[in-house]
Amino acid sequence: IGNNGGPRIVRREFQSSTVGRYAACVTHFYSGGGDELRKDGRGVYEDSEMKRLGYSKLMTRRDTKCSSNVQAQALSRKAIAMQRRNGFSLSYTFEGNTLPGVSGAKVLVAPDTCIDVADKALGISGRFWVDSTQVSCDSNGTRTSIRLMRPDDVLFGSLE
Numbered sequence: 001i002g003n004n005g006g007p008r009i010v011r012r013e014f015q016s017s018t019v020g021r022y023a024a025c026v027t028h029f030y031s032g033g034g035d036e037l038r039k040d041g042r043g044v045y046e047d048s049e050m051k052r053l054g055y056s057k058l059m060t061r062r063d064t065k066c067s068s069n070v071q072a073q074a075l076s077r078k079a080i081a082m083q084r085r086n087g088f089s090l091s092y093t094f095e096g097n098t099l100p101g102v103s104g105a106k107v108l109v110a111p112d113t114c115i116d117v118a119d120k121a122l123g124i125s126g127r128f129w130v131d132s133t134q135v136s137c138d139s140n141g142t143r144t145s146i147r148l149m150r151p152d153d154v155l156f157g158s159l160e
Contacts, residue, residue: 001092001117011093014122021083022059023050025076029066043072047080081155093145097135109133109146129154
């Protein structure tokens with residue numbers, strides 16, 4: 001998207017906010033009991049973007065099902081990824097339903113794939129994950145809308 005030779009962009013929307021985000025998340029846990037030894041620990045994950053902006057506020061949480069520092073760190077990372085997703089929005093609507101692929105051939109844009117963005121108007125460049133697509137056809141022709149996410153923020157599901 002945004003490269004010369006690509007489709008004409010009809011609409012672009014971008015929003016980046018630090019509201020509701022923290023510089024790091026600390027997940028504490030306490031497990032064991034009965035026949036098991038009791039143990040406690042924590043996992044920390046930092047939001048490098050928030051740190052770079054000078055923020056230092058920590059989010060702390062407690063998890064009753066967590067049983068290791070690695071698991072606690074993964075839960076902290078998931079919490080930070082969710083905050084980053086909630087504060088970042090990038091979407092495009094372009095004419096047609098294909099983009100130039102790596103070889104130059106036209107390819108359909110599909111969810112759960114990555115595309116390269118070089119948007120001088122927004123000052124954004126890099127690889128982004130396609131979260132969703134929507135194709136519409138009317139008297140103006142075919143148009144495709146895509147919603148993009150940063151690959152580091154694509155972290156879903158349970159940690160079991």
